[in-house]
Amino acid sequence: MKIKFILAVFISIWLALIVRVFFLAVESNTYYERLSLNNTIKTEKIAPVRGEIVDRNNKPIAINKLGFKIQLRPHLRSKQKIDTFNEEIQILTKLLPNLDSDKLIKNYIKKDSYYNHDYIDIVHFISYEEIIPVYSILNLRENINIVSAPRRYYPYEEIGAHIIGYVSRANKKDIKDNDLLELIGYTGKTGVEKYYNTYLQGEAGSREIKVNANNQEIEELSYKSSKEDSKLTLSIDIELQAYIASLFKKKAGAVIVMDINGSILAASSFPEYDLNTFVSGISHDEWNVLSESLDKPFTNKLVNGLYPPGSTIKTGLGLVYITTDIDTNWHVECTASMPLGKRIFRCWKKTGHGKTEITKAIRESCDDYFYKGSLIVGIKKMSDGLLRYGLGKKTGVDLPNEFVGTVPSREWKRKKYNSPWYMGETVNTSIGQGDFLVTPMQMAQFTALMATGKLPTPHFAKMIGDEPVEPEITEVLNKDEIKKLPIIQKAMYQVCNYPKGTATNYISSKVEIAGKTGTAQVIAIMQDIEDRVLEHEMSYYTRSHAWFTTYGPYKNPQYIVLAMVEHGGHGGTAAGKMVSDIYDKLLELEYIKK
Helix, strand or coil, X not given: CHHHHHHHHHHHHHHHHHHHHHHHHHHCHHHHHHHHHHHHEEEEEECCCCCCEECCCCCEEEEEECEXXXXXXXXXXXXXXXXXXXXXXXXXXXXXXXXXXXXXHHHHHHHCCCCCCCXXXXXXXXXXXXXXXXXXXXXXXCCEEEEECCXXXXXXXXXXXXXXXXXXXXCHHHHHHCCCHHHHCEEECCHHHHHCHHHHHCECEEEEEEECCCCCEEEEEEEECCECCCCEEECCCHHHHHHHHHHCCCCCEEEEEEECXXXXXXXXXXXXCCCHHHHHCCCHHHHHHHHCCCCCCCCCHHHHCCECCHHHHHHHXXXXXXXXXXXCCCXXXXXXXXXXXXXXXXXXXXXXCEEECHHHHHHCCCHHHHHHHHHHHXXXXXXXXXXXXXXXXXXXXXXXXXXXXXXXXXXXXXXXHCCCCCHHHHHHHCCCCXXXXXXXXXXXXXXXXXXXXXXXXXXXXXXXXXXXCCCCEECCCCHHHHHHHHHHHHHHHHHHHCCCCCCHHHCCCCCCCEEEEEEECCCCCCCCCCCCCCHHHCCHHHCCEEEEEEEECCCCCCEEEEEEECCCCCHHHHHHHHHHHHHHHHHHCCCCCC
C-alpha cells in the first residue's frame, strides 16, 4: 500500500512538471514573443508644433520661435560613468557659457531613474542663434542629443496681453487632465491660448523603430506625422490694440471695441504685461512687482473685473420702467434728495434737476427719477428685466473663467446671506450701486442690446483653421420693449450731443455717437456729509470708477466702444476724449462707413 501511495505521488509530481513545461514552452510562447518584441521595437511619440495665432489682417501675434532642447543619455551617474557625466556637463557649460551647471544637473536628476531609458531634457530651450556655432561639436558626442524645440513668442509683447494669454510649462494637474502635455511640456495658461488650447496644441504623431540591447536605433519601421496645422485667426486688429494702449498709458481699467454682431475688434485690460516673461519663467523680482501692484495687472478685467455699473445701467432700467408700471410721460420733481426711512438718498446734482421724465433722466443722469421709479416698479421686475438683458450671467465670450457678476434681488440675497430684502436696496440698485456688479464685457454686450435691440455673444475667434466663426445673436426683447427702445436710444444720443448731456462737453469725434456715462463709487458716503468732496480732490484709490459706454454711428449702429477707467471719477471727463479718438481711428481705418 505504501509503495502504491509513493508511486502515485511520484507520478503526480512528474505530471505537474510536464504540464508546467508544456505551458512555458508552448502556451506562453505568444506572451514571451510579445515581451521580446517590446524589448526590440519601440514607439516614439512626435510632439506637434503649436498653431500660430494671427489678427484679422494676418499679422502674427503668437508664433513659435525656432530653437532646440539639449538631452543627455540616462544612467550616467553610476560609479562607472560619473566621470563621463561630469565631462558632458563641463563641455556644455564651456561651449554655452549662459548655461548653469547646477541647473543642468538638477534637471537631469529629476528624470534619471533605473526605469527610464529615454534621453533626459537638461536644457528645455536654447535659441537657434546660440546653438548653431557649436551644433556640429555637440552633435558628434554620443551622450548628447539635440532636438528641435520651438518656443512660443509674442512679437507685440504686452499689447493685448489679457486676451491673447500665454503658454507656460505644464504642471502635474495640467498633465493629468491632458496626457499629451507630458510630451509637449507647455500649455495655454490664460486668454485664448488657454481657451483654444486643445485646438492649438494639435495631435501627436508617432514613429515605430527597432532598437538593440543598448537602446540604439537600428531601423525605422513606420512613421505618422503629427497634426499641427492649427492656425487661429482672431477678429482683433493688433495695430488698433496698440493705438488704444497708447491712449490708456498710466491708467488702469478696460477698453472694448466690438461690432454689433459681437465680433471684437480690440479689447484690453490695463495695466498690461509682457507675455514673453512667462514662457521661459518669470523671476521672483518681476513676479513681486506685478503681484503686489494695487492696479492688479494679472486680473483680466474684461471678464474677471467686477465693478458697480453706476449710471450706465439707467438705460436698461429706463426701458424696464417704461414697459412695465411707468408711463413714458411720468415724471418726478427732482429736489436733489429723497428721504426713505432713516436715510436720505441724494441726487448727484446738488440743486436738483427739477421736472424730469425718462429722456431727461438718462440725458442728465438724474438719480431721483430712478430712485422713485424703483419704488413703483419693484426689485423683482427690475432684476428680471436686467437678467433677461444679459447681466448676472456669462456673456459666452471665448475667454476662460468668465465671471457672472451680480444682479441683486430678494432671491439672490436670501440664497447668499439668508437675509430679508429692504427698500433701500431697491433704490441703491436703481443707480447701479450696492451689491450690483458687472464686468466690462457684460456692459459691452448690454450696450449692443440698447443699440440694436439684439443681444450678441462677444467673440475673439474669427476663423478656426479654415472655418469662419458665425455670430450668435439672441432676441431677448418683447414687442413693447422693441417699440419703446427708440426712446432710450434718443436719450443716449442726447447724452453725447445735447446741452446738459453728461458727456457732451467731452466729445470731439467726427462720428455721431450715442452713449451713457457712469460714476461707480468705491467707498460709501456718510449720511451726515452735506458737501461732497470733488473726485479730483480725493486720494486716488478712493475715487469712483469712471464708465463711458457708447455706440456709433447713431443712425447706423456699427460698433460699441466702451471705456472703464478705474478711479477715473466722472465717465465723460475720464474717457470722453479717449472714446472720441477711438471712433476717429475706426473712421480712419475704414471700419466705420458713414
